Amino acid sequence: MERLVIPVLTPAAAATVADLAARRELEIVAVAIDVGSGASLEALRDLALASGARRCHVVDAIDTLAGSICWPVLRAGALAAPGEPVLTALTMPVVAETVVEICRLEDATTIGVWAETPGDRQRLRALLKALAPMLGLVSVSGAGAAATANLWARVVPADGPAAPARGTLPGAAEVRIGFERGVPVALSGVTMTPAALIESLATITGAHGAGSWQVRAGGPGGGARVVQAPAALALQVAFDALTADRFDPPTREMADTVAESYAAVVRDGTWFSPVRAGLDAFVDRVLDPATGEVRLRVVDGRIEVDA
Secondary structure, three states: OEEEEEEEOOHHHHHHHHHHHOOOOEEEEEEEEEOOOOOOHHHHHHHHHHOOOOEEEEEEOHHHHHHHHHHHHHHHOHHHOOOOOOOHHHHHHHHHHHHHHHHHHHOOOEEEEOOOOHHHHHHHHHHHHHHOOOOEEEEOOOOOOOOEEOOOOEEEEOOOOOOOOOOOOOOOEEEEEEEEOOEEEEEOOEEOOHHHHHHHHHHHHHHOOOOEEEEEEOOOOOEEEEEEOHHHHHHHHHHHHHHOOOOOHHHHHHHHHHHHHHHHHHHHOOOOOHHHHHHHHHHHHHOOOOOEEEEEEEEOOEEEEOO
16 A cells, blocks of 8 residues: 655645545555644644544644745845745745655655645645655645635735734834844844744734735736735845845845845745755855844834834
């Protein structure tokens, strides 16, 4: 019997797990992965087992996503690169690394390429081919999810069900973001883990009505999308302010090119390529002196740099 490992990120994966489990030649091992989508790991594990998985590993990947994926993308300027936002696509490198590790532990040779949207399934396939070319890949399809989400962001169709309304607090919020070599390390003087900093900043920024905007996504299933990413937007504003006067014109021009290339790495599923290593080397070099604190003021849905 062939052993197949499949990621489970949201309840939308249940039908796919059930379809695969119905095949007598397959033994299904699920991996419930928490990337901050809002679904509890316990619920995902129970759902996978009820759908026919023989076992289900539970992996909290929020800190990995924040520190190993989100911070490099922020430092490269890729969050603000033109084109389709890379915010929720950042989940896929974490998923790829996790399922490959579970394959090693389970002595499995096949992975079910599952994600909630066609674009993410394409990215995951490309990432797995690069990371573990010896493993077999089984394509599984399904209806696109109404929303995709992770620690950074939630992206929903503009004509879909709206997120629950959240009131805007009166007055303004003032926060201080401390950076070391371009990496956020503290919020209002308190040193935090990457995930805790993102979650705290999202709560503050979102409570004052900031961090949502509309875009037009490309690729399969493209169309108008509403992005809800209060922490990502606040951090991008702060990072831009931190680096505004640190680059000479030629370096700034190169940094803009690197930002677009980095965004392409995320969108195309080439996170594990030598190209990203080269881009990271440039970013590390130019951001070596980028240490300091940026004060932000959030009021009436706006994020402003407080000089």
